[in-house]
Amino acid sequence: MERRDVARRRRALVKFAEMTKEARIVDLVVEGNRAALLCDCEPPHPVGKLKIASFFSRREGKIRVYETLFDATELRKLQARQRVGQ
Numbered sequence: 001m002e003r004r005d006v007a008r009r010r011r012a013l014v015k016f017a018e019m020t021k022e023a024r025i026v027d028l029v030v031e032g033n034r035a036a037l038l039c040d041c042e043p044p045h046p047v048g049k050l051k052i053a054s055f056f057s058r059r060e061g062k063i064r065v066y067e068t069l070f071d072a073t074e075l076r077k078l079q080a081r082q083r084v085g086q
Helices: 003-019 073-084
Strands: 022-031 034-042 050-059 062-071
Touching: 050 073
Parallel strands: none
Antiparallel strands: 022 034, 034 050, 050 062
């Protein structure tokens, strides 16, 4: 991954963290050079709880793979309500 990609991802992560009201670790699984972190996050009202899974893979002492997946169910519900209210 190029430096500018890393910097861009870092800025997005920092921005998300700044607006998050609460984050709770649900589970952390580490197996060899791989790890998975499961979290419940609460962004500002009215979004609702977001479930987040982050997956890491380490090689030669450094994180080489970092992937984050979001369950956007609550966000989609909000978007649908907003469309109906238009």
